[in-house]
């Protein structure tokens with residue numbers, strides 16, 4: 021099938037200092053990934069086109085982009101999913117460096133701010149694993165899936181209007197530890213999320229849940245964190 | 256302008272091996288981690304099925320069974336002292352990962368859950384054993400996340416999106432690296448006492464591959480350009496179950512949970528090729544069986560793929576035939592929910608990329624290029640050794656897929672790579688820090704970045720008579736056809752010649768992008784040079800090894816030949832020529848035997 025691909029371009033170094041679009045008409049299979057099309061353009065039409073990618077099957081989190089106005093991983097969306105007029109743009113709310121490449125530093129800084137690591141120095145005397153029931157493990161399973169792709173955060177209207185907001189991805193990762201029965205510092209993370217830039221900035225727009233390529237119930241995770249903030253309970 | 260930095264230990268790569276090395280090195284020395292990808296984008300994150308350790312959480316298991324299985328799996332080419340060390344260390348290191356916070360799946364008793372994997376057996380009953388510790392089907396993701404989280408906790412220094420292009424050697428010692436900062440295109444020279452390479456593999460040499468775009472063999476090519484040999488490069492693993500055409504991996508855990516491979520007649524053909532463990536034979540055996548079935552015309556609809564069937568009715572039918580029982584003695588049966596719960600990501604992949612629901616339809620699969628057994632030769636402490644006498648090169652360490660200890664020999668068992676990463680990553684980190692503490696900074700040449708700049712300038716200045724993508728496609732096609740699952744003298748000789756030709760043509764590849772900021776055009780082209788170097792050496796080592804062993808299967812020499820070939824290959828790439836030599840395999844307890852599953 022024929023696909024009309026419209027690609028956002030921005031590269032001040034090469035004089036393209038105003039956002040613009042390049043158009044290509046390409047022959048594609050319905051089952052091609054959008055990433056395959058970008059690779060094709062880069063290999064045979066314009067090597068200057070720049071984007072991040074690595075795993076090519078939706079697990080490394082490199083290639084979150086706006087495709088026809090919605091956030092996806094370019095490697096996890098097929099041509100047949102989006103039709104034959106395809107517009108590819110960088111994710112919103114981050115500083116664009118070149119084409120689809122945005123500055124990810126603030127995103128990772130936000131992630132680091134909630135101490136994303138298990139706090140628990142006690143180790144069983146026999147040196148073996150700590151015990152955790154299947155139910156306790158299940159409690160935070162959903163949020164362990166996060167690959168830090170930023171699709172959720174950059175689809176969030178609250179984040180667009182206020183980049184102080186830690187964003188859904190950070191709350192998801194806080195959730196992963198807050199509800200882990202082995203963790204001993206949930207209060208610390210909850211305190212951070214209780215601040216002005218924290219969970220209360222979420223207006224339940226649901227965009228994040230829709231955007232998440234790992235199908236994490238992001239809004240629900242945020243609601244659970246808010247609930248813990250109000251009730252002080254972690255069940 | 257070239258910028259200069261100094262750190263006692265520099266770790267190149269932030270996957271499982273690099274991060275584990277970083278955690279340990281940073282406790283004893285000033286350490287920095289350089290990675291061309293953000294750490295959480297590393298390939299370790301894609302690993303699915305599990306990490307092997309004889310925890311015995313569900314049934315009896317022993318580290319020495321794990322050791323023997325690994326020796327056997329390696330087709331006796333693995334070094335037995337290192338294998339024993341790894342399998343003993345496996346148990347404490349998996350507990351250590353749990354202590355760090357890794358969210359393993361759990362048993363009814365709340366212990367770490369374990370599943371079956373190919374080649375892992377109870378040595379007494381010869382039956383598959385529950386040894387692979389797992390977190391659903393995203394064990395690698397959880398390892399990568401957990402180690403990265405620990406690095407944040409321990410305030411490890413990261414240089415994210417810094418691509419290393421050269422190793423600086425002075426007087427036979429590693430004294431630094433040169434890296435390009437992706438965001439600015441500037442070159443940075445890192446002056447160090449010790450360098451640890453943990454850069455992963457080179458599976459992008461082949462066409463159908465489970466490997467990420469980033470798997471370009473940088474860690475193979477860079478040391479070779481400094482006269483350091485590679486070990487056992489002819490041994491590259493083809494995993495039996497990649498999604499047809501795409502190569503995306505379907506974990507062996509699917510077969511561990513009871514899934515079976517079927518041919519066009521609906522027959523479970525592994526019965527014939529591995530009567531005892533059937534679908535859970537080791538990977539080389541299963542891939543070859545699939546290949547033979549397809550050659551006999553029994554691929555699905557005569558095509559080059561087979562079915563992997565994990566529908567509950569199929570699993571239960573064969574579980575009944577095999578009399579498979581649960582650890583508590585009850586009959587093994589599964590429901591669709593069990594499958595969905597244990598293999599959620601696999602279900603997601605097949606739905607996304609194939610539109611196939613694996614609890615309702617079989618999945619089309621074919622062997623996919625997967626794992627480099629060969630690489631930078633090291634000791635079991637991560638020290639790089641550079642000749643047939645295993646002379647240590649001071650200041651240079653390697654761990655993970657890029658290294659060849661060798662614990663995987665001619666064929667790696669599933670779950671042993673994740674194990675290798677953490678066990679030997681830790682050793683390399685410890686040793687690098689220890690070495691750094693006992694030594695002074697070596698001398699950095701004034702022109703440290705010159706060699707790198709020359710390489711990049713050469714690409715930038717080419718007129719571009721050749722296209723990188725064409726050369727890459729020719730390489731992949733040739734290597735898949737001629738240096739794949741089955742090999743012949745003629746085919747490999749052709750492939751080797753072709754790779755030399757491509758190396759020559761590569762000198763004329765140009766780029767469109769002449770800028771500095773995120774010039775991925777330039778860096779991808781540089782990476783292609785690394786892939787070609789990896790392919791040349793692979794083809795030549797394969798051509799020279801006149802026997803079949805593990806993943807190296809020759810139609811003209813179908814048998815293993817221990818009298819002549821029970822030895823490791825070492826290969827040097829010098830001025831476009833490959834020199835090959837050999838060194839002995841370390842045999843301790845297990846005399847080579849015929850390998851049957």
Ligand SMILES: Cc1cc2nc3c(=O)[nH]c(=O)nc-3n(C[C@H](O)[C@H](O)[C@H](O)COP(=O)(O)OP(=O)(O)OC[C@H]3O[C@@H](n4cnc5c(N)ncnc54)[C@H](O)[C@@H]3O)c2cc1C
Pocket residue numbers: 267268269270271272273289290291292293294297298299300301302303304305306307394395417418419420453454455456465466467469473474504506625626654655656657669670671672673674676
């Ligand atoms: C799909 C898949 C599933 C797998 N499943 C399993 C499994 O279930 N069990 C198992 O044991 N094994 C499994 N494996 C194998 C295992 O995951 C890999 O062998 C292992 O993760 C490699 O880890 P590593 O630390 O060596 O490299 P990686 O995790 O790949 O890390 C390499 C690092 O090096 C960096 N790097 C590379 N080149 C450069 C450079 N030039 N400059 C700077 N940085 C550089 C990268 O940025 C990256 O951070 C699987 C592999 C794949 C592909």
Ligand code: SF4
Pocket residue numbers: 165166167168169170171172173188189192231232233234235236238
């Ligand atoms: S929650 Fe989902 S969308 Fe957000 S960063 Fe994680 S994986 Fe990406």
Ligand code: FES
Pocket residue numbers: 072073074075076077078079080081082083093094095096
């Ligand atoms: S390339 Fe890894 S998520 Fe798309």
